Amino acid sequence: MDLEKKKSEQTRDRIYSVAVRLFQTEGYDETTMRQIAAESKTALGSTYYHFKNKEEIVLMFYKQSQKDAKTQCNKFNESTTDFKLRLKNILLYRLESFSKYKKFLSVLARNAGDPNHLLSPFSRETKEIREEAIGMIRDSLATSKLKLKGELLTLLPELLWLYQMSIVYFWISDNSKGSEKTKLLISESLDLIFKLIKISSFPFFRNILGPMFRIYRVVKSI
Amino acid sequence: MDLEKKKSEQTRDRIYSVAVRLFQTEGYDETTMRQIAAESKTALGSTYYHFKNKEEIVLMFYKQSQKDAKTQCNKFNESTTDFKLRLKNILLYRLESFSKYKKFLSVLARNAGDPNHLLSPFSRETKEIREEAIGMIRDSLATSKLKLKGELLTLLPELLWLYQMSIVYFWISDNSKGSEKTKLLISESLDLIFKLIKISSFPFFRNILGPMFRIYRVVKSI
DNA sequence: GTCTATAACCGGATAGAC
């Protein structure tokens, strides 16, 4: 039974690697299920036995990415308790590990905005991955030397996850050499974020932060 | 020749009305081109002669909406020079005129985030419509009694267009009765926006607004 | 439970005759 299971997993993995390679080299739309089946020496029916549909192959890619990110993040966090550095590491590692799959990911980005789409980062199907990613940021913050309290402490991790998604999304369309524009965006925006965090406790800022949180809660409530 | 042209336009209009009706009643995905062809008493090939593809029918819907919005906006602006009221009118009219097509629009929203998609509000194909919509806001601001200067005056219209898109997008997923959540969001966010505009000229705010504008320019540059 | 082979369905899109 264990051997049986292994065999099945091998087939699944074989289909998966072939698919991801083809997605990147040929393009996601251009890669047909028939082609994936052929190149992984599996019958079309078999491919559908292992993956409910084409998109589920991509879901496996997401899961794998998040798993890798977590491992790397934990390791990096041992090196510093500076939250800004930790956050920057999370961003840069994401981009670095995605860089091989840019073509592929740019096609997937088209579904980002639709919470009902399987592959959207806001979908029910990606909820687990999303929560892991947010949790990773939350841990990085909690064990850092940056001490926050109140609503900001609660909401910041998910806001920063949103921020991270925006950076990835920007990067996907960024064709500047060496992704220099993305790097500029990251450094400028990180500076701004930490400046805002710093002044967020100032009294005159409560008049602004309060309404902002209220709006965010309304948005989240749907 | 003129009669010939009219005939063609009639066919096009017939296909269009049938399509939009079906999109709303049956759903966009559920409505097939074959069905549109059949119900408008046109052959499938003919339908494709008038509309390059299914999405181009939707593009016509966008154009029509923006045209209506402009007419209504111009009329409303005669009644007041208060920019906040004018902006609120733009938002509310959009939602009111869209309310009939909510089901249909919710499916379209899935492509919102992909600038390469024909139907995205950020696409090349929708550029003309987008610029009309921004121009409408720009005019409403320029002829209002709110006097701004510098970068804020230049950028505010497109930022508010983005804001408007977010509201529409939120509304699409808002199933609260009477869209009360959207209305709450609008009033809260409008208050915040105008509060921010007011304090934007304060000296301590330049330290924040400057970086924000810089970031926005980087984002726009891709 | 894992896999193959093959045919068929469905709907967007196109070709080409009239």
Add this chain to the structure above:
DNA sequence: GTCTATCCGGTTATAGAC
């Protein structure tokens, strides 16, 4: 401009082998 026939690829169905 209009029509019919056809392609194409995601997906499903079926029947059977190990």
